[in-house]
Amino acid sequence: MSLLDIDGVSVDLGRAPLTRVLDEVSLRLRAGEVVGVVGESGSGKTTLARSILRSVPVAAGSLRIDGRDVRGLRGGTLRAWRREGAVQYVFQDPLRSLDPGVRVVDSIAEGLRIARVPSEERTRRIAAALRDVGLDPELAGRLPGHLSGGQRQRAAIARALVMQPRLLLLDEPVSALDAASRDRIIRTLIALRDAHRERLGMLVISHDIGSLAALSDRLVVLYRGRIVEDGPTRQVVARPRHPYTRLLIASVPVIGVAGADRTERAALRAAIDA
Ligand SMILES: Nc1ncnc2c1ncn2[C@@H]1O[C@H](COP(=O)(O)OP(=O)(O)O)[C@@H](O)[C@H]1O
Ligand SMILES: [Mg+2]
Structure with missing residues (x-):
């Protein structure tokens, strides 16, 4: 059974x-899998991520997580599902989940407090999450302002992981980082996938196919x-079928080796828009 099963989901936004914004999107993701x-x-x-979190109205289609119909959740049941935290979202900017005036470790603990997880178990889960993301516990005792961008992103991922989610949604997790921290975070995410194969699935979002290729089992x-x-x-990557995919690949120096020059990119762009 799929962990995430999206079938024909459409989302309409804005004013009348x-x-x-989403037109009959379907995708599946299994535990242990990273889909880019x-x-x-x-x-x-x-x-797409927000529709999975039920934070935008879904106009059509079905949304199942672990076999459960998530689109149909309402009111108290929806709130209980959110509190349980089976789906966690990580922002591009880690400062959106870390309060600048609160020690990193307390931000990581917040969801556990709300879910009334006993303090001993809290401590154990926080230590495990910090290990998983490779963040020094000493750093976790500081305020976010005293951490580097990469360390903050690790903290934000730890904050999601302590909830023991089934599904981790990472929205442009490395886009704001320099190349070196980007590579390190990608390696951390690969290690995470391998450490939690039985349970955890990841949907990783990026505008840059280059940073997804190393990490993702499948690309959408x-x-x-x-x-x-x-x-x-x-x-x-090797045999893209759609001209738009070829264009995305052509704009990445490393995977676009065979890749297109400027004239070819313009031709691809014209083919897509035709
Ligand atoms: N709340 C909203 N109201 C109206 N339009 C929106 C809203 N959120 C996103 N959009 C529009 O939906 C499209 C997709 O946005 P988004 O999902 O943020 O794209 P991406 O994350 O790929 O950059 C954009 O054209 C954006 O302007
Ligand atoms: Mg976006």
């Missing part, structure tokens, strides 16, 4: 007349709210 969602800015990646390409490609990473 509403704009269709790639697409340019405005293609609907964040909206989103273009103007529609999935135009979905397949094993190696296959998508």
Whole structure:
């Protein structure tokens, strides 16, 4: 059974007349799997994550997590599902989940406090999460302002992990980081996947196919709210079927080796928009 099963999900946002931001999106993700969602800015990646979190209205389709119909949750049941924290979201900017005036370790503990997890278990789970993300416990005792960008992102991931989620949604987790910290965080995420294969699935969002290729088992390409490609990473990168995917690959120096020059990129762009 899939951990995440999205079938024909559409989302309309904005003022009347509403704009269709996601159009019949379907995707599946199993435990132990990392699915990368790639697409340019405005293609609907964040909206996809927010639809899974039930924080935007879903106009059509079905949304199942662990076999449970999540689209149908309402009121108290929806609140209880949120509190349980089976789906966790990590922002591009870690300062959106770490309060600048609160020690990092207390931000990490917040969800556990709300869920009334006993203090001994709290301590144990926080220590495990810090180990998982490779953050020195001494650093966790500081305020976020005293950590580097990469360390803060590790803290934000730890904050999500302590909830023992089934599904981790990482929205542009490395886009704000320098190249070296980016590589280190990607290696950490790969290690996380391997350490929690039995239980955890990850959906990693990025506009940059290059930072997703190393990490993702599968790639899903989103273009103007529609999935135009979905397949094993190696296959998508080596034999992209959609011109938009070819364009994304051509713009990455490393994986686009065979890749396109400027004229070819312009031709691809024209083919997509035609
Ligand atoms: N709350 C909203 N109201 C109206 N339009 C929105 C809203 N949120 C996002 N959009 C629009 O939906 C499209 C997709 O946005 P988003 O999901 O943030 O894309 P991405 O994360 O891929 O950059 C964009 O055109 C954006 O302007
Ligand atoms: Mg976004």
